[in-house]
Amino acid sequence: MIRQNRANKIYLILFSFISIALIIYFxxxxxxxxxxxxxxPTQIISGDYNTLTKFNLGGMVEDGSFQEVGANSPTVxxxxxDFSNSINVIYSGVLPNLFxxxxxxxxxxxxxxxxxxxxxxxxxxxxxNYMPIELYNDD
Amino acid sequence: MMTSVYLxxxxxxxLWVATVSSLLSAxxxxxxxxxxxxxxxxxxxxxxxLASFYLxxxxxxxxxxxxxxxxxxxxxxxxxxxxxxxxxxxEGSFLLMxxxxxxxxxxxxxxxxxxxxxxxxxxxxxxxxxxxxxxxxTASNPFYVLxxxxxxxxxxxxxxxxxxxxxxxxxxxxxxxxxxxTFCFVISGAxxxxxxxxxxxxxxxxxISWFTLSFGILLGSIWAYYELGWGGYWFWDPVxxxxxxxxIAGTAFSHSLIFSRDKIxxxxxxxxxxxxxxxxxxxxxxxxxxxxxxxxxFAADPSRGVFLLxxxxxxxxxxxxxxxxxxxxxxxxxxxFGSLNYLLLLNNIILMTILLVVLLGTLxxxxxxxxxxxxxxxxxxxxxxxxxxxxxxxxxxxxFEQFIRLxxxxxxxxxxxxxxxxxTVYMFLEQAIFISLILVAALIAILLMRLISYxxxxxxxxxxxxxxxxxxxxxxxxxxLFNHNFSERIDIKISEGDSINLLDNEILFEEIEIINDSNFxxxxxxxxxxxxxxxxxxxRVYKVGGQxxxxxxxxxxxxxxxxxxxxxxxxxxxxxxxxxxxxxxxLIWMSSFLLLFSILYGGIKRKL
Numbered sequence: 001m002i003r004q005n006r007a008n009k010i011y012l013i014l015f016s017f018i019s020i021a022l023i024i025y026f027x028x029x030x031x032x033x034x035x036x037x038x039x040x041p042t043q044i045i046s047g048d049y050n051t052l053t054k055f056n057l058g059g060m061v062e063d064g065s066f067q068e069v070g071a072n073s074p075t076v077x078x079x080x081x082d083f084s085n086s087i088n089v090i091y092s093g094v095l096p097n098l099f100x101x102x103x104x105x106x107x108x109x110x111x112x113x114x115x116x117x118x119x120x121x122x123x124x125x126x127x128x129n130y131m132p133i134e135l136y137n138d139d
Numbered sequence: 140m141m142t143s144v145y146l147x148x149x150x151x152x153x154l155w156v157a158t159v160s161s162l163l164s165a166x167x168x169x170x171x172x173x174x175x176x177x178x179x180x181x182x183x184x185x186x187x188x189l190a191s192f193y194l195x196x197x198x199x200x201x202x203x204x205x206x207x208x209x210x211x212x213x214x215x216x217x218x219x220x221x222x223x224x225x226x227x228x229x230e231g232s233f234l235l236m237x238x239x240x241x242x243x244x245x246x247x248x249x250x251x252x253x254x255x256x257x258x259x260x261x262x263x264x265x266x267x268x269x270x271x272x273x274x275x276x277t278a279s280n281p282f283y284v285l286x287x288x289x290x291x292x293x294x295x296x297x298x299x300x301x302x303x304x305x306x307x308x309x310x311x312x313x314x315x316x317x318x319x320x321t322f323c324f325v326i327s328g329a330x331x332x333x334x335x336x337x338x339x340x341x342x343x344x345x346x347i348s349w350f351t352l353s354f355g356i357l358l359g360s361i362w363a364y365y366e367l368g369w370g371g372y373w374f375w376d377p378v379x380x381x382x383x384x385x386x387i388a389g390t391a392f393s394h395s396l397i398f399s400r401d402k403i404x405x406x407x408x409x410x411x412x413x414x415x416x417x418x419x420x421x422x423x424x425x426x427x428x429x430x431x432x433x434x435x436x437f438a439a440d441p442s443r444g445v446f447l448l449x450x451x452x453x454x455x456x457x458x459x460x461x462x463x464x465x466x467x468x469x470x471x472x473x474x475x476f477g478s479l480n481y482l483l484l485l486n487n488i489i490l491m492t493i494l495l496v497v498l499l500g501t502l503x504x505x506x507x508x509x510x511x512x513x514x515x516x517x518x519x520x521x522x523x524x525x526x527x528x529x530x531x532x533x534x535x536x537x538x539f540e541q542f543i544r545l546x547x548x549x550x551x552x553x554x555x556x557x558x559x560x561x562x563t564v565y566m567f568l569e570q571a572i573f574i575s576l577i578l579v580a581a582l583i584a585i586l587l588m589r590l591i592s593y594x595x596x597x598x599x600x601x602x603x604x605x606x607x608x609x610x611x612x613x614x615x616x617x618x619x620l621f622n623h624n625f626s627e628r629i630d631i632k633i634s635e636g637d638s639i640n641l642l643d644n645e646i647l648f649e650e651i652e653i654i655n656d657s658n659f660x661x662x663x664x665x666x667x668x669x670x671x672x673x674x675x676x677x678x679r680v681y682k683v684g685g686q687x688x689x690x691x692x693x694x695x696x697x698x699x700x701x702x703x704x705x706x707x708x709x710x711x712x713x714x715x716x717x718x719x720x721x722x723x724x725x726l727i728w729m730s731s732f733l734l735l736f737s738i739l740y741g742g743i744k745r746k747l
Contacts, residue, residue: 035516
């Protein structure tokens with residue numbers, strides 16, 4: 001009876017070690033694949049980013065930079081700035097309600113070959129007075 | 140003239156009296172003076188009830204000299220939202236939570252008479268209640284008064300102006316509070332002894348908490364889907380994860396009660412109760428505390444963070460000291476290989492792994508920001524990639540469970556487990572979604588056959604709710620997988636009177652009309668889909684705060700949903716709209732309600 005119990009314990013411990021190792025391996029793999037950095041225009045310009053890395057661009061929508069460019073598509077362009085550098089953003093889709101010039105925005109997407117940012121998603125926070133944390137810390 | 144802020148006398152007196160009375164009930168419970176302790180518990184809950192009514196009354200009276208009322212209400216708000224504005228922000232929702240905790244203490248004290256363990260549980264519940272009250276009065280006080288009151292309030296956040304959201308937060312909070320009660324009973328057992336009566340009490344409370352939290356999470360999902368207009372029901376947003384974590388731990392806990400009754404791995408059950416409680420404390424503090432950078436954090440106050448961490452550290456430290464010191468619970472046996480209890484333990488381990496994945500994904504960005512000052516976010520694919528195979532493995536295990544009483548040979552079981560592990564690893568490696576779908580579908584078929592054969596053979600419906608509950612989880616998983624991988628969305632630009640073919644559907648954008656309501660103005664589009672039905676997405680501008688919100692229009696059918704979001708007006712007079720097809724949404728809601736029904740039915744039947 002005791003021996004049976006001990007065998008069970010050994011099975012269980014062995015089993016849990018293997019599964020913990022496997023899980024840690026897969027968690028690290030999934031983390032590597034799905035981490036999106038938050039970057040400001042200055043960080044993008046000074047850094048070396050290729051067109052394959054997905055990241056979040058945070059900053060303010062520059063005043064007077066918003067333009068409708070698509071004739072038959074809802075494509076818009078605008079400039080995101082951190083007041084020292086700025087970067088052009090292209091987006092095709094429904095904009096969030098809080099999106100407006102002179103207010104904070106977070107865009108997720110990729111750089112293209114012309115060093116423009118092609119956004120696949122635009123976020124604006126519910127809070128009207130929301131500022132991207134990146135800018136808030138600089139002040 | 141400067142506006143200064145000071146404390147309201149009546150409200151704060153009530154809170155302080157409640158704090159003192161709650162501390163007294165802890166002391167008298169510790170001295171085992173049941174009657175006196177019970178009276179103090181009753182006193183605490185009545186005073187808190189009074190304080191809550193006092194605050195609700197200020198909302199109804201439009202008394203904007205109260206800071207909390209001025210921040211969360213205004214004259215034009217309909218009456219029922221004035222009441223629900225009570226828990227529209229951190230202060231009020233916390234008061235509500237403490238009220239619920241003291242009410243459930245009162246109820247259990249009057250229902251359970253002359254039992255030794257209730258006094259032990261009272262000590263902990265009263266102490267938790269007092270700590271919460273201290274937090275409320277010092278860091279999150281709803282009773283601040285302005286010296287000169289504003290003419291009108293700042294309005295309740297428009298997103299919260301929805302009937303579903305009026306009941307979603309209190310339900311989640313009730314779930315948390317009921318888990319705190321469950322925790323107190325489990326701890327009283329760990330210190331004293333797990334008697335049969337105590338086990339019954341724990342089972343009842345764990346079922347109630349499990350049901351309430353599940354219901355709260357489900358309503359939150361439904362709200363996100365119909366109100367937020369992002370076309371989804373779950374975003375792996377930190378605040379959602381924070382409510383999911385105690386739910387996962389609570390699910391594991393409810394199942395661990397089955398084997399711990401036979402004194403098997405009692406320590407594991409106690410451990411799960413502690414974890415569930417700590418996660419629910421974490422959840423109740425962190426929502427709207429400003430620590431998590433999330434869509435749910437509205438106006439945030441980071442100064443509460445320190446207090447939060449201190450309380451969490453205190454609770455963690457105290458409960459693990461008790462855990463380590465109670466040697467009785469470590470004397471339990473290990474489950475026999477291949478037995479039902481063994482599978483339940485396996486089931487528990489998988490659930491804890493899922494919990495670990497969610498916890499890591501939620502906290503990782505916070506840690507990197509504090510430690511390395513690098514800001515990042517974790518994409519939803521992290522969660523779906525990892526949790527899909529784990530959930531499928533979980534379903535495989537609990538499908539076995541349903542057959543274990545039919546005496547399957549151990550060797551067969553062992554080989555089946557090996558196959559399940561291999562399949563799980565394969566799914567991790569390949570992210571083969573079709574394999575998962577087919578596998579889950581096969582398991583659903585097996586469970587359905589078991590369910591039907593059970594109904595035919597057995598006259599006593601003893602384990603009916605268990606079969607039904609697991610069956611609905613399998614269906615839920617299937618529909619979520621289907622929805623996640625096959626839903627489509629497209630954004631276009633369209634003018635009034637135009638029609639277009641999108642995702643194999645004929646869309647006719649008929650017209651835009653102006654709408655006016657008591658607290659908002661807006662536009663409403665009239666869109667004909669497939670010459671069959673109309674969708675009316677809206678865009679509203681709220682009169683007081685000036686916030687803009689979108690109202691998604693949804694047409695639900697059995698297999699798929701059609702969703703339209705109205706975007707902005709372009710200079711040439713056309714509009715941007717987002718059109719999406721979502722699969723399996725109705726199935727998700729139906730299976731979730733089936734699961735809720737099984738939990739409730741199981742709980743009620745246990746009492747009979």
